[in-house]
Amino acid sequence: MTPSDEPLLTIEGLTVSYGPVEAVDGIDLTVKRGEIVTLLGANGAGKSSTLNALVGLAPRKANRLVFAGIDLLGLPPETIVRRGMTLVPEGRRVFASLTVEENLILGGAKHAKRGNPAAVKADMLARFPILAERLHQKAGLLSGGEQQMLAIGRALMSSPDLLLLDEPSLGLAPQVVDAIFDLIRDLRDQGLTILLVEQNVAQSLEIADRGYVLANGRIELQGSAAELRASPEIQNAYLGA
Template sequence: MTTSDEILLSIEGLTVSYGAVEAVRGIDLTVKRGEIVTLLGANGAGKSSTLNALVGLAPRKARRMLFDGTDLLALPPETIVRRGMTLVPEGRRVFSSLTVDENLMLGGAKHAARGNPAAVKTNMLELFPILAERLHQKAGSLSGGEQQMLAIARALMSSPDLLLLDEPSLGLAPQVVDRIFDLIGNLRDRGLTILLVEQNVVQSLEIADRGYVLANGRVELQGSAADLRASPEIQDAYLGA
């Protein structure tokens, strides 16, 4: 899919600190409308802290943090979601004691202004047919892959403009990972903008338009997915070349 030149998210000088520990050290990044941008790097590189900072779930400072022209720095998480940015956290975090249906409706309950929750749920069940089959099951009874699909569908219930995905393939069987990445590509083809944190470098760069490589809280490399795949640093560190 051809992406727009319109910048949906623009960050300059983002810093995230937990007490004396600086997890993110002044990074810059942009995401254009309609593209997949992936954040790559080892554990502890600052990837998840970056996503959490974007939605107001981590202590953050920045010279600038604009989403669709809105300054995010002064906004609480619930307002950021209403403005159109949603996070699917690492570990899925579905409500295990609630049904699939209840999880979905909670995802859209506070965001009716961005769409009709019932209509959006119908769309989600078409996009995730396995959830339609499991609609009245407790979320805790689902497989790991099904829970990941539910977590993504629940986030999409708010009709976001930008979806943040934190390690969606973590802990899943290889064949399920393939389905998750196919789904992410399908969402982009439907016009959704995605910022993806993933340790599966090969598959991330296959579906992404651009990427940033983080190390010790800083951006070490950035560029198109094709350029990153071809870079000696990525080949040596991640692709086994």
């Protein structure tokens, strides 16, 4: 799918503070429909705080925080999910004591009063055959890669318009990482908009349309993926040039 010029998400002056510590310092960014935008930066740069703030899981202030024409400021996380934005958190955070099926059902809870959650679940199991094989297994017994697939599948159960992915390749074997990036690309090609935080800068810039580089809570660089790959700062800091 070719990205449109219509911004799905507009952020102006987003600040995230934890007591006296300011993790995000007044950043501006946009995400257009149908594109992958990646947030890059060192640990502690404010990337995860940005994603958590978007879904109402971190204390936030902003001049403007608009998603699909809706002002997100003041909305609780459950309302934001119902509006079409969902987060796959760092570390996967599946419900270990619940089965794969129960995790998926929880992800689709917003469909309880509308739509067809059974049909959404069937589509998800067709997309992730390994989850169909493990359907009645406890999520805590899955491998790291299987848990990541479950975390993504659980998020997709809410039929989001914007998927926030926080370090989806963290701690996974290289072949599993490749499969995760193929999945992210496929989701974008099928029309899903994605905001990606990822430690693997090279692979992120291979699949992204645009990117922002955060440092100390501020945006230091931004541009197309090609522009960022060619940037001396990016090459020296992340690509081993």
